[in-house]
Amino acid sequence: MTDHTTTQGNKGALAGRETVEVYIMGKRYVMPSSLTVMKGFEYAGYTLLRGCGCRAGFCGACATVYRVGKDHALKVGLACQTKVEQDMYLTQIPFYPHHKVGYNLDELRATADQVIEIYPELSKCLGCNSCSNVCPQQLKVMKYVSHAIRGEVSAAADESFDCLMCGLCASKCPANIVHYKVAILCRRLHSKYLAKKAEHLKHRVKELDAGSFDHLLLGLMNAEKATLVEKYNQRDME
């Protein structure tokens, strides 16, 4: 981390701006302080391929780990959602392996032991909380894992809902748990088997199967534009 390479970004863009020094994989770049880590990479000259997706905090492609200055604490963030700061030492972890798990949801049950049957390594959780500490969404990862271990599928589903499946939790786990895969199984089991089905939806599907709307729709499809305009402008609003 002592490589004092000069900045490779466009110096013109620095004029009149507050700047910071950022170390991308140990290499120093000077860049505007208003950037996110993702734009910092691009400013430095990188063309991102892995480590860049939606660029808006939804896809989990750009998990980044970093330290700042002399602080030993390891910090995390999504590159598209994290501001650059002075003396930031960073790298991206755009991929972390999980193992292949095949299941047929239709053949599963939402029972207390179902999740642990599929992911037996759950029982080896040390309770170290490393997973929660490394979550860029600030989820209580260990808490939902505990729910999963206890067979509290719905609680695990609710607690894990904001997970983007970036994989940082799995990268830190001493028990080699793949938390985000556990989480999605819990959410799917909860939603399929524990949450009540929507009766209004069942009813609507039955009506559609019976062709209940065909006549009305055909009328609209064959209507002149003027008729459609009139009907549209006279819609009653809920």
Next chain:
Amino acid sequence: MTYTAAMRDLIKRVEATRDARLGKDFPRMTPQEKQDVLKNHHPDFIEHEFRQARLGPNKGDRFPHELCDVLEAYPMYDCNSFRADTVDQKVDVLIIGGGGAGASAALLAHQQGANVLLTTKLRFGDANTVMAQGGIQAASKPNDSPAIHYLDAMGGGHYNNIPELVKALVTDAPLVLQWLEDLGCMFDKLDDGTMLTIHGGGTSRKRMHSARDYTGVEIMRVLRDEVLARDINVCEFSAAVELLLDEKGRAAGAVLYNMETDQYQIVQAKTVILATGGLGRLHTQNFPTSNHYGATADGLVLAYRVGAKLVFMDTIQYHPTGVAYPEQVAGFLVTEKVRGLGATPVNIDGEQFVYHLETRDVASAAIIRECARGSGLTSPSGTPGVWLDSPLIERIHGEGTIARELPAMFRQFSRFDVDMRHDPILVYPTLHYQNGGVLIGDTGETSVENLYVAGEASGGVHGRNRLMGNSLMDILVFGRRAGLHAAQKAGGMKDFAPKLSIEHVKTFVSDLEAQGIAKTVTSPILLPFRHRLNPNLQL
């Protein structure tokens, strides 16, 4: 990066009028007022931002310059290196694109017993699908019907939508919703199973179903999990760069490009489904965009070269509420659900100037007009904007609503020290969606036999303006239809032994040369142009 002192002062004006605005709906525009604001202020009507295509199936049609630039470009793949007898992989159904449309096509095709390959340029699931926050439309409630949904969609699209496609959308929508429920999608529900629904811009019924404000994320991660659980063949970081035809001019495969090793691969397929998304990352008219990194119109380029016609590509949807501040997240989407829950746009003086749930094109044009009038604000980085009065949500629905109903939005602004529960947020239209695309029929098939298109890459269903929640539904409706029909068709092609050809691309190159078009751009571009991606960085 909290609000500056000057902005704080201006926020006081919004606070001063809030009580008076609470509970009062601003009048909706008349049809004539809508036409006026669109013609005078919507980016689609700025003539010098468009030109006529000089060649191809849409020769003479009016397209944005940025789209013409990639359509009228030379292939990145060297056609002379193509050998018809060196096929690397043979599959029944080749699906290009790994978003919601591609994933649902894969599931339906696989269910039919087809040998499927899903290839995608970035990671499986990296797509605009995950960025759909607010909801998905389906007429599932007793006071609603597919016919009412049809009318809303047609009116929203200014009656240009293709009727057969809209019918497919509105009649499949409840089936898709049930399919998702059965796959284990965690929709917002009451304890008795009733799905929660709210309004979106242009809806006459509360038809927007949601999974908090991670609706697209939830749908995508469930579909992806199902594809992986079924062990369907997925190839990531592998872009299609040309389509291949057989001796009869039918789609029969593609040239794939490994984005990491620079190697090419020839895939032969009985049917091909393009599900590559839209053009947001071309940044038309230099607008910021809410779009995913990969939205570079690749599928349009490929389809155009095999002769598939595009429709409605002169109309782009600008979402009225993109982030205008803080700078780090400029252009990001502020989901329409924020307005659905009651937040209203107000100007520098704290006055509302447009009904908060007008259709997106009208709302965007109204915001652009307000700023052009000098009643907007200027962000610290110099860009225009108006307030979106988010604290109204807590006033209308009670404290805690924003954190509960809009966790993604709340988190995004909190990360940059803006508390949208107490302070309004600054917004300006952002490039959001390509309303048009490759023309399809109601099975997803194009004018080129055995070539299907689904999702944002396709065109016709939304006419000239898409409603919120209709694209998240359309990608699944037409992804499933394309997957089903492509697999069934492939099933009937037992003695498939095509002579693969890339002559159509060579012909296209001859046309480019005949038009005297210089070889300045090669396409598909696969990744956004650097200077458009970060215009303020002068890269």
